[in-house]
Amino acid sequence: MDPSVQKVIDHYQAISKEMMDRVATTQIKVVPPRLLATYESGSVPGLMYTVKRTGDNLTCNCPGFVYRRKCKHTGMAESLIKKTIADKLEF
Numbered sequence: 001m002d003p004s005v006q007k008v009i010d011h012y013q014a015i016s017k018e019m020m021d022r023v024a025t026t027q028i029k030v031v032p033p034r035l036l037a038t039y040e041s042g043s044v045p046g047l048m049y050t051v052k053r054t055g056d057n058l059t060c061n062c063p064g065f066v067y068r069r070k071c072k073h074t075g076m077a078e079s080l081i082k083k084t085i086a087d088k089l090e091f
């Protein structure tokens with residue numbers, strides 16, 4: 001076979017592989033946790049707790065949330081969401 005023809009075939013094979021990879025990555029839908037709010041710790045100044053949202057779930061990295069799956073930070077973030085939605089609904 002003419003080496004230049006093989007070169008063209010290789011080129012198109014590389015492109016189609018790249019396309020396949022691209023399709024594969026777009027088909028996997030990963031929802032990354034979104035940062036909602038950051039609160040400073042009341043007992044340890046400078047220590048920040050972050051509230052993140054994955055779908056409808058709120059998570060916090062403070063010890064209270066780790067033990068009880070609920071804390072004032074997620075509560076504050078939740079009321080913040082409700083207020084934001086309420087603001088958006090106002091005409």
Ligand SMILES: [Zn+2]
Nearest residue numbers: 060062071073
């Ligand atoms: Zn918390």
